[in-house]
Amino acid sequence: MLPSRSVAATTRKKPGKREVKALETRSALFSAAATVVGKHGYEGASIARITELAGVANGTFYNYFETRQDLFDQLLPAEGERLLDYIRENVDRNASGVELERQRMASSFAFFAENPGFLRVLNEAEVYAPNAFREHVRKFASVYEKGLRKQMENGELRSFSEAELKTIVYILMGARSYLMMQASYSDETFDEEKASGFLSTYVKLLEGGLFAATGSKTDSSDN
Secondary structure: OOOOHHHHHHHOOOOOHHHHHHHHHHHHHHHHHHHHHHHHOOOOOOHHHHHHHHOOOHHHHOOOOOOHHHHHHHHHHHHHHHHHHHHHHHOOOOOOHHHHHHHHHHHHHHHHHHOOOHHHHHHHHHHHOHHHHHHHHHHHHHHHHHHHHHHHHOOOOOOOOHHHHHHHHHHHHHHHHHHHHHHHOOOOOOOHHHHHHHHHHHHHHHHHOOOOOOOOOOOHHHO
């Protein structure tokens, strides 16, 4: 009889030292690449700069990536996964409604503050790594849509069709990206005070909407 899933999981071999080292080196290359792209852009992100910052030899790079473009094609999806993990780890699982969305956005701001290179990795990818850009948008939108759909099913969100929900996801993703850019434009660091103001306005918009309800003003012709 085959062992149960739980037994099989406990008997699975732990990664050896060589495998752990390989994972650490790969992670270091991604981290260095994000920093270098953040400072010099994709065009200026040479293998020499990346490996120097990662603390590995140039030749080691080719143990993990076939070319510089191969790294670029994997960089944004890898960093995007880190962003999603960061959001998951920093939101309260008991949060609901607009508070949950506030925490999602606040976590995104915090990630950008800690990883200032990510914004340029994201924005320039559409030109320098279009496949990576499309994959990132697809993955992020899918996760976002799943979360909002669950909230809608729980009655925390107004009822929307599938097409409408997808549109809302892209609207919110666009707001997130542009607010991040504005919070980063003051200088090379992330402006957390400005981000705090953006967050408050974002929540106010989601809670109350943008326009006043029709008929909320007194019609002057009735006076």
